[in-house]
Amino acid sequence: MPKLIVASNNPVKIGAALDGFQQMFPDQDYLAEGISVPSGVNAQPMTDEETLQGAYNRADAARKIQPDADYWIGIEGGCDEVNGAIEVFAWVVVLNGTKTGKARTGMFYLPESVVALVRQGIELGHADDMIFGRSNSKQNDGSVGLLTGGLIDRTAYYAHAVILALIPFMNPELAFP
Numbered sequence: 669m670p671k672l673i674v675a676s677n678n679p680v681k682i683g684a685a686l687d688g689f690q691q692m693f694p695d696q697d698y699l700a701e702g703i704s705v706p707s708g709v710n711a712q713p714m715t716d717e718e719t720l721q722g723a724y725n726r727a728d729a730a731r732k733i734q735p736d737a738d739y740w741i742g743i744e745g746g747c748d749e750v751n752g753a754i755e756v757f758a759w760v761v762v763l764n765g766t767k768t769g770k771a772r773t774g775m776f777y778l779p780e781s782v783v784a785l786v787r788q789g790i791e792l793g794h795a796d797d798m799i800f801g802r803s804n805s806k807q808n809d810g811s812v813g814l815l816t817g818g819l820i821d822r823t824a825y826y827a828h829a830v831i832l833a834l835i836p837f838m839n840p841e842l843a844f845p
Contacts, residue, residue: 670738673731675726680822682811688760688830692838699732701737705729709746712791716757719746722741723759731763739741739764740772741833743826745810747786751786754786761830764837769786769844773825776812779844 674685675761679702686700704728707722727742735738745758755775762769778786787797796805800814810822836844 669697669699671736672698673730673734673737673740674700674702675705675730676738677702677704679739680808681717681743681826683831684743684823684826687827688834689739691827692831692834701734703730703734705733706753707742709744713744713790714748715748715749716759716772719744719748719757720759720761720806722746723770726759727763737758738769741830743830745779746749746794747792756792758826758829760833761838762830762833767836767840767844769833769836771829771835773829776815779815782811811841 672685672689673728674682677680682700682702686698686743689698705726708725709718709722713719713722722744723742726744727740730742731740740763742761743758747754747756754777754801756778757775758773760771781799782795785798786792792811793805796802796814805814809824811822812825
């Protein structure tokens, strides 16, 4: 059974990685484990580039610590300020011995009350908890779940990007950047 190492102990990220692999390769069973590794970027990445780098750093660090796995997955949530608004998204990086897959989630905007806290340097998950009166929302529904009334939870939000990051693995005869 192929082993997935998710570069986080967050059950949302582990579940999203497993869900994405199972959807993309439904005839295969996987064992998914989480491991805590540093992102090498700010706790709250504030640019698209920094967020992608954090996802790659996490996947690469997991590969170095657990080299006996088949795939290493880094998922990094981030923000980017564009035209005075803050966009929220995540990057997913999937590594194996020979290929790298990467994809970004869809993007959405934060309400001004959350933006004010993020601009003060408060991590998005903590800002959400403060505004919405929640506790540890980043390991549950996250911003996307809170703002969509649960229609899209954080696991589903990340799982789509995992699927997209697996495109190079689904199409091994094609070259990808």
